[in-house]
Amino acid sequence: MNTHAHDGSPRGLFISFEGIDGSGKSTQVKLLAERFPDAVLTREPGGSAGAEEIRALLLTGDPDRWSAETEILLFTAARRDHLEKTIRPALAAGKTVICDRFADSTRVYQGATRGALRSTVDALHDVMIGQEPDLTFIIDMDPEAALTRGLARKSGEDRFEDMGLAFQETLRHGFLSLAKANPQRCVLIDGNRDPQAIAAEIAAHVADRSANVSEGA
Ligand code: ADP
Ligand code: TYD
Numbered sequence: 001m002n003t004h005a006h007d008g009s010p011r012g013l014f015i016s017f018e019g020i021d022g023s024g025k026s027t028q029v030k031l032l033a034e035r036f037p038d039a040v041l042t043r044e045p046g047g048s049a050g051a052e053e054i055r056a057l058l059l060t061g062d063p064d065r066w067s068a069e070t071e072i073l074l075f076t077a078a079r080r081d082h083l084e085k086t087i088r089p090a091l092a093a094g095k096t097v098i099c100d101r102f103a104d105s106t107r108v109y110q111g112a113t114r115g116a117l118r119s120t121v122d123a124l125h126d127v128m129i130g131q132e133p134d135l136t137f138i139i140d141m142d143p144e145a146a147l148t149r150g151l152a153r154k155s156g157e158d159r160f161e162d163m164g165l166a167f168q169e170t171l172r173h174g175f176l177s178l179a180k181a182n183p184q185r186c187v188l189i190d191g192n193r194d195p196q197a198i199a200a201e202i203a204a205h206v207a208d209r210s211a212n213v214s215e216g217a
Helices: 025-035 049-059 068-092 103-110 118-128 143-153 165-181 195-214
Strands: 002-004 010-012 014-019 040-043 097-100 135-140 186-190
Touching: 010 068, 014 025, 014 103, 014 165, 025 040, 025 097, 025 135, 025 195, 040 068, 049 068, 068 097, 068 103, 068 118, 103 118, 103 165, 135 165, 135 195, 143 165, 165 186, 186 195
Parallel strands: 014 097, 014 135, 040 097, 135 186
Antiparallel strands: 002 010
16 A cells, blocks of 8 residues: 655555544544554554653643643644654555544644634644645544543543533534545545444545555556
8 A cells, every 4th residue: 555755665655534532533543454454553642652742731631721822732743743753754664554633633623613723723734744644534423422422431531522512513514624625635434333334435445545546546
């Protein structure tokens, strides 16, 4: 599963999963990784030692702990470290990277929920990140069902889930707009089905994309 770098050498495929909390991303990341055992499986916020430390600052504590602007900076700092230490080296080595959340989460969670900060998110992304996945699966589902699933886990990292149902509804619409605006990269997946059926649909899309890449499409 390769695409090509500017110098023509093979580069791995970069796949991300997005969606509201409890939509089934982590479950699908694991099921896809079972089908592609050589892939690097990673997540945000986190995925490198430094970014995992920033994760703890972001996901625990009072929902009002950070201003929206500070939060954007922390997520972007974590992403930059993750890119430098984990994602870019893996892609350069020709490996597929499967990432549980990436920049679309910042666009939606920080850019569309607490004021009009999307242009700030986009500007910071351009300067500090400048990379998009080749393929993004956006798992869509009813926020009420997803919230029940998510809170049942009691992970202790529920700062965003604690923000409630109306917040999750706003997020869902944010992800649906992103999918519509980026049809080449984003595939919308109905998350309200049996996990194995969802996994089969996702694997078919990945196989399709890999075939197109190797044909140079
Ligand atoms: P996310 O990473 O999007 O927050 P998870 O994959 O952790 O979601 O799933 C949240 C909860 O819902 C977990 O307890 C998981 O076992 C369960 N779950 C995941 N996918 C499905 C599905 N398709 N149907 C029913 N339950 C699911
Ligand atoms: P995650 O561990 O994927 O949570 P979940 O399994 O509940 O979906 O992500 C942690 C939280 O961080 C999640 O509520 C979404 C939030 N988040 C942002 O607000 N912005 C971001 O850029 C990222 C990557 C995550």
